[in-house]
Amino acid sequence: MFTTSTSIINAFSFRNVLLLSVFIRVGLILYSEWHDARSLVKYTDVDYRVFTDAAQFLLHPGPGNKNRAQGPFGGGYGDPYSRETYRYTPLLALVVSPNDWLHPSFGKYLFAACDILNGILIYALLLSPSTGILPKSSPSPSRNRSATLYAALHLLNPMVFSISTRGSSEAILSSLVLLTLYAALRGRWNWAAVMLGVCVHWKIYPAIYGFACIGALASPHTSRGGDRGFGWVKRYLNRRVCSFGLVSVSTFGLLTGACYLVWGYPFLYESYLYHLHRLDHRHNFSPYFYLTYLTYPSNTNSTAPILLSSTSASSISTWWTNLLESPLTSFVPQMTLAIGTGLVFGTLPKTHLPFTWFIQTVLFVVFNKVCTSQYFLWYLLLLPLILPRISMSTSKAATCVAVWVGVQALWLSEAYRLEFLGSNVFYGLWLRGLIYVIGNCWVVAQLMQGYDYDGVHGRSKTQRNA
Template sequence: MFLTISLSQLVSFKNVVLISGVLRIALILYSEWHDAHSVVKYTDVDYRVFSDAAYFIANPSLSNRAQGPLGELLRVGEYLQSPYSRATYRYTPLLAVLLTPNEWLHPSFGKYLFAACDIFAGVLMYKLLISVILPHADKTAREDNTTHHNKQLEAKSINRRATFLVAVHLLNPLVFTISTRGSSEAVLSLFVLSTLYSALRGRWNSAAILLGLSTHWKVYPFIYGVACLGVISSETGMPSDLRRYVRSFLQWRILKFVLVSASTFAALGMMMYLIWGYPFLHESYLYHLHRLDHRHNFSPYFYLIYLSYPSTSSPLDLVNIPAWQRLLRSPLTSFVPQMVLSIGTGLLFGRRKVDLVFAWFIQTAVFVVFNKVCTSQYFLWYTLFLPLLIPKLHTSVARGLLYLLIWAGTQALWLSEAYRLEFLGQNVFYSLWFRSLIYVVGNCCVLACIVNDYYA
């Protein structure tokens, strides 16, 4: 009995949070020592980019002014500098502003901030699990067990399961290494989970504002708006035919959600433009439309871009290249199937509030799989929803392990060939591209099985 009580106290949610926090602090301290003594750095290259951008923000210079109309009019450009003076900084200026304490407090401030966002995201997950996800998943059992004693047992069971699911996320090496290495994905994850939290609780105004903020931070969360609109429209009744389905989107509550979300995004963008000008628009948004990334990554598009990558940026040469190469290089080559699948799955699955987690997971997964650039940190975009989705999947442990094996196995297969290209200098582009195709097929198979398990 004493052992049971001790184990129950040991795996409490507070202890999971404490262990997760200590682990992240230890890794950040280790990263400082490791970076000082090793040629291969623990810290992500992106963190150096963020830190340099924060340096330009925090250190005024007449040769590096903010270029926006408001900056010129009010002369704030002499005091507020441009983060885009740092080459390859292609993020919102808010990130650089957020990391300015790197300059006057501690160089690892940003890492601690990202780690804290990890922890807060875990707290939001826990709240969603105990208040929305698990109670709904256990609805039948709750109706059958109406006694006070059974309700107490049920509450304890929900707390234990919620703690376990959040622990799987917070103690996931992919999660804590990415944040402690200095990737900013944890901030976006917190924004997205906050949006989901508001949506599942029916706080649509808050959800719209947070969705606008998330989309400003990084564009892809706008796809979640489609599923939100579907849920809002269905709250007045499920349409019986296509005409009523289309008309269900033409109601004030939906227009209000769109207006609030779009206004938040536009207001933040306008504020950034007024201060930092065209460099903000180009580096944060326009660059990604015409970006040509021929470096190898999980996406099979890399090889097509590599084969058609121009040896010169002369406009005349770009006009004279064959039509098929221009087609391969066009962003529409990847954006069209990616957007059709991401938005289409949102319309298909996002019709009930209880299905919102599932819809967002599928939308994000297909967005990442069919993105023209795909790296390991992008996996966080959809694995973020797994702790909230697992309780609703009707699958066995064996099947779940099989999905994990396929998901990880296709990555390992690709990484083994990428090693030969990156470190051994062998010409294995074609075989690496073929393994990228296997990665896509494997992920699509896992997604199809998850859809089947959800509706089983």
């Protein structure tokens, strides 16, 4: 019995987990090629076709002004935005361009490779003494096993490897985020600032992490309430904060400016401006989707006016209606929570940045005006880095998992009736979306309550004061 247990433990090494992860991803990519050639329902995500088409437009500019980059220096370059619904940085089309001249599945292998890189970075962050995530006092074999277990939560997560092998590019952004975190935890703030600028250029949401970094770089020697109420100015506007902000904004500006010079306004609109006024009336986890559906410009359903009249529409002013219909309204609670938690928890020692980023990301996703399962990867990426510092009973941990899964299952059961049975369940689906928000907020509250804010190196506050 002892020999069998030892063999199992030895087999559960990071090297073996890594090999299994590679095997799963390569197998799924090969299966996707076989499946897509034989089935009308494709394994490959529609976004992958969008990336591939954009790469082809980029590589093959048309005659005259057809499919030509519209920037001041865009002559001779193709325009990836000729592909409708391509709303990403042109750098993504560039990195998947081998889909056109090497192999159609190149992008999937690239995304899967980024998945593997992310697992390696998580493992390295867990074992690094500078992060303090795992107790230094633990024996080396025990630390390695713990790091392997937590890294496996990412590498062997079906949601992670299925999304990347279907052709989603989220793994690239995840790698950029982890590289930023790795640099910050090791105190290399200039590199962290550069990487954060790259992240925000790639996709806007990592900008919220900048506020956590500002909190971490704020001067600990200045009283918040000192100097007649302006102590916070000296606290946050010190040399380190200004340097970090300047480097990060400059990196973003250089990348964005260079892309604008080549691809012009279509790049700015599709990559950034579109997301500010985006209206998505399709059902999703967001609590805002039903209001968007009722007020969507192309919606000619007479149900909307009836519902509005039931709430005494005559007593609602035009400005209030416009405010509710504005896509910018949803940013208020979302950004207040994401930025606020970043500034508050960011004042903890920098070793707690993974926790701060995790809380920020969960709140950003839950209160986003569009929320799909793919967005869950943004915070699940950071979960293995905070679990070693979460202390809660087995029953509470099981309850948290059950609530997180349960509210999604509750929503999906109603979404199935809408999507596949054609039932008119919009209102019920919206109510379940609200339950989803409440359930996720409860889980976040439990994690915040169970997190060890003081035991940076695995010691409790009582032990440190003894």
